[in-house]
Amino acid sequence: MNTDLTRASAAELAEGLASKSISSVEVTQAYLDRIAAVDGQVHAYLHVDAEGALTTARAVDARRAAGERLATLAGVPIAVKDVMTTRGLPTTCGSRMLEGWVPPYDATVVRHLKDAGMPILGKTNMDEFAMGSSTEHSAYGPSRNPWDLERIPGGSGGGSSAAVASFQAPLATGTDTGGSIRQPAAVTGTVGTKPTYGGVSRYGLVALASSLDQAGPCARTVLDTALLHEVMGGHDPLDSTSIDAPVPPVVDAARRADVTGLRIGVVKELGGEGYQPGVRERFEESVALLVEQGAEVVEVSCPSFDYALAAYYLILPSEASSNLAKFDAMRYGMRVLPEGVDAPTAEQVMAATRDAGFGPEVKRRIILGTYALSSGYYDAYYGSAQKVRSLIAQDFERAYEKVDVLLSPTAPTTAFKLGDKLDDPMAMYLNDIATIPANLAGVPGMSIPSGLAEEDGLPTGIQILAPAMKDERLYSVGAALEQALLERWGAPILSKAPDLAAGLVKGA
Template identity: 80%
Template sequence: MNTDITRASAASLADLLARGEVSSTEVVQAHLDRIGAVDGDVHAFLHVDGEGALAAAADVDRRRAAGEDLHVLAGVPIAVKDVMATKGMPTTCGSRILQGWVPPYDATLVTKLREAGLPILGKTNMDEFAMGSSTEHSAYGPTHNPWDLDRIPGGSGGGSSAAVAAYEAPLAIGTDTGGSIRQPGAVTGTVGVKPTYGGVSRYGLVALASSLDQAGPVTRTVLDAALLHSVIGGHDPMDSTSIDAPVPPVVEAARRADVKGLKVGVIKELGGEGYQAGVRARFDEAVALLEGAGAEVVEVSAPSFDYALAAYYLILPSEASSNLAKFDAMRYGLRVLPEGVSDPSAEQVMAATRDAGFGDEVKRRIILGTYALSSGYYDAYYGQAQKVRRLIANDFAKAFEQVDVLVSPTSPTTAFKLGDKLQDPMSMYLQDVATIPANLAGVPGMSLPSGLADEDGLPTGIQVLAPATKDERLYGVGAALEAMLLEKWGGPLLAKAPELGVKGA
């Protein structure tokens, strides 16, 4: 089998499959082989379902042979973040408290993947309950960045970004509550999209912060992200916050890839102090390319963004402390009996289980949220954070009166070393400073590679933001910029990543 099959984009795999030049079984097997060869070092996967993926592939091959009308991505394999419920496949959310839990149902997004005929390769690693920016808070050990195995792949969806960057999967699903799709994309040289809040169903997405969570595509190209977006997007009666409207024309926008006459706003508050020089340099060059392609670039101020991180780290823990109350050791998940207590009460069992089952970061945020919501402090913390959230949404609204899209660097730094920020939660939180405002306001955002930082040779990302439900604008800008950057680099950025050592070859 051609080894290049794992290097191909999802769009070109779809073409090869449609023309019968390759079978889905061959494509899935090639990716399973790649996982077997490199995932010992990368650790992108918590669970690999070779049997299930091959069965789904064989089914697609059989239907294609029978002349059935198939979805364009039918037969193209995908990896799914371990926060999405998958029937018959473990779903742990990177937590000990859900070790071995096999959901009795599929998330709507997973149902859509299965219906479109995308074989699911397995479940990807993540920070526990999506709390973190490095995957180091996974109870099952961190994922390693394929660009440098001693560095973080971003988080919380570092498993998905690393799987795609290491050619273990052409497509992956991520979830983004404060940047967990976009920041991993930036630090691994891949593409990640957080759709408009409500654009993709949250049914079966184990909730971190319900008013912020949104699932989306993790890919190597903008067009692939658009193709995947159109599979998973759309209204779902099972999610009361799902937008009842068709999926925005994302694939068309990605194919058009045009920015002529488009107004692009550079966000003044995101990109100055605290941003690594190489991140800023690649961002400035990318903006210049857009300008060269006919976009009109202006600076836009969003003064309330300076308070976004603070508001987010009150709103998120508050919602999380409430959402995670369901892990009570009664109906599913871990149950631990307290030591030295004969005939313990339900309450004692609950407290012992939550101590044993949750990791440090989850405990920190639950306690912080409990505090922010507690009587006497509610107004000063959670209430005030909600008001700041309104101001941030107002800043977006004002900005989008002047421009069509906003841009900023995705992450203030390139990938840092594993362990570097574990003892300092605040410095970890700062990784999300540029991505958080979009979640607070519910607007869509994309990160795509902008180059390599001069100082460390590691990938940098540029973020594009659009008004709510105008997701197609991300793809138009992203695809145009991607094409110009590819021409400049002479190929995809990932081609510059070091080859991973291959086991058992």
């Protein structure tokens, strides 16, 4: 194992813990020291729980010393996206509206982590209420990409991806509504999976768009991602959308890493005009590597994908406007009294509170969603978008009759600079053009690093999509490609990133 515990994979840490060659306290403290050293530059965390993490670590070490049989990842630390409720720890969703809120209960995913004995290092930064592709919409300031601190780490889960990429956590949780796990993974050189919709419980996740939101794992390797997926997944009676079925055999698939005879479809509509040359080049090289390993590759057309972005940005704001209506100063969140009004009405208090508590992107989407759901426009906008959603699902079904998995670049470009697209919502939305179809259809998707773009030296990602409840296919393809790329590179891609602790990074 790497002598620097923060550079070891989660699987390596789990083996070391099981053999008692290292302790959870040692590992957890190493990560807390790393956070103290570099998070002032990266701003991956909104809250660090050193005391709680070390308490869990000590308890796991004691249980292991007593001979108790523990979960595979027991003692391996993790970071949790701040959209998941955590009992006794703040949950803000990156918003002033929930500033200081400490939930009285855990999200089911968090409960699974605790049951597995995983110390929670803290809560990671995110775009406010998960609305954004850059983490610049956090009310508490942006997170930064460890490859270049002047660039974004993706969004909405940029805090989780930045924490993993900067070695401030071996694992992290994320949520993916239109690409918020996969796109951050692509631009930071990490791995992220959006499981099948319903494969991981949404109970305790502060909802953005209920029919699209899906929690999933973030890590540095495919195997680590699979190990966390196994912990997070499973049926939950507290979530009416939870699938009553076992977690797919993702860990076995990640260890097998075999694509011999697999039929792989390259999606024609996801990779043409608008994609950065370096992104396309690394994608084509990755596809060629899969062919060398015995996969059959064909081009697949999914024509309805051309309308996915438009449909998504009607469905998501509509559901968001409904879900965020509860933050009204009467039931949830902060309360602000209007200035200069002696006896304000409920409506005046609500207006003042929502104006102060929500940021511009949240307001933009609430207004758009409320308009799309309004009388006289519902059928023309929201109803039509749902019809397009059905067509997209049908395109997936037809494609999977011909192939086992689909491939595309994860994001059209590498990480852009902070501020470049902040005032151009449409340019920001286009970052999710390749990831959105999977959320609309509920199918699983994964992003793994495909290399570095020649024009800027920044990470690129390749997206793997599989049929619903066939999540294991993501891991067999992802692990096989990861292995082939590792042999080509000679070292993990993150080893090529600047050393933050040494201050050798742009913008430091």
